[in-house]
Amino acid sequence: xxxxxxxxxxxxxxxxxxxxxxxxxxxxxxxxxxxxxxxxxxxxxxxxxxxxxxxxxxxxxxxxxxxxxxxxxxxxxxxxxxxxxxxxxxxxxxxxxxxxxxxxxxxxxxxxxxx
Amino acid sequence: xxxxxxxxxxxxxxxxxxxxxxxxxxxxxxxxxxxxxxxxxxxxxxxxxxxxxxxxxxxxxxxxxxxxxxxxxxxxxxxxxxxxxxxxxxxxxxxxxxxxxxxxxxxxxxxxx
Numbered sequence: 001x002x003x004x005x006x007x008x009x010x011x012x013x014x015x016x017x018x019x020x021x022x023x024x025x026x027x028x029x030x031x032x033x034x035x036x037x038x039x040x041x042x043x044x045x046x047x048x049x050x051x052x053x054x055x056x057x058x059x060x061x062x063x064x065x066x067x068x069x070x071x072x073x074x075x076x077x078x079x080x081x082x083x084x085x086x087x088x089x090x091x092x093x094x095x096x097x098x099x100x101x102x103x104x105x106x107x108x109x110x111x112x113x114x115x
Numbered sequence: 116x117x118x119x120x121x122x123x124x125x126x127x128x129x130x131x132x133x134x135x136x137x138x139x140x141x142x143x144x145x146x147x148x149x150x151x152x153x154x155x156x157x158x159x160x161x162x163x164x165x166x167x168x169x170x171x172x173x174x175x176x177x178x179x180x181x182x183x184x185x186x187x188x189x190x191x192x193x194x195x196x197x198x199x200x201x202x203x204x205x206x207x208x209x210x211x212x213x214x215x216x217x218x219x220x221x222x223x224x225x226x227x228x
Contacts, residue, residue: 033215042119042206042218043160056215089158104216106152106160 002026004107006092012113013082021077021110025094032075033104034067035091043091049075082114117142119207119219126224128197135182136192136222138207147211149190151181154204154221163205166190197226 005024013019025032030051035043045059049069057067064082069075079086089111093104118141128134140149151163166174166181174181182191194201202225208216 035216040220042208042220043216045215045217048215059215091160093160104162108157108159111158 006107023092029094121219144211
């Protein structure tokens with residue numbers, strides 16, 4: 001596609017429920033990143049994919065968070081047993097290769113609210 | 116560990132004036148990249164400008180320039196001739212290693228007529 005697409009744009013869920021957030025990167029971009037942005041903060045790194053594999057998942061806060069990218073394009077971030085502290089904007093970005101010097105292209109994010 | 120510090124929570128500037136947004140960074144890696152992003156109220160992160168640690172000259176992109184002072188570990192963004200559409204959050208970020216970005220807390224810029 002022309003840009004990085006994230007769906008849904010907004011998600012409200014009840015505490016304890018399971019949610020999936022989807023990211024569709026720019027066609028041909030092999031690197032894909034997930035970030036989480038809490039209110040008043042800068043984005044914080046969650047996980048990085050190079051192709052189908054997670055090259056770095058050191059930012060995932062705990063084992064309730066999991067992400068996949070089975071075919072090397074679309075990625076899904078999965079959160080189990082959601083907690084109110086998970087409320088944030090989840091941003092996805094892609095780049096042609098890992099470590100692009102000319103900028104990563106971000107999506108508009110999914111605003112997750114856990115009530 | 117990498118760290119980005121943006122000490123200005125908010126900045127005000129009049130239209131057509133220049134404004135400088137401060138950014139300092141900390142890393143022990145000799146190879147790194149510095150980025151500035153703009154985040155309007157719509158939420159999307161818009162790439163503005165990039166500076167590599169080995170670049171000899173300061174980066175410029177249209178009205179944006181990056182004042183890179185390596186010894187001071189600072190990478191300030193200068194916006195010349197501010198426009199009303201420049202009102203947004205601005206984030207400084209650093210990449211070390213292969214890929215991931217570390218962001219600062221951001222500066223909210225408000226441009227008044």
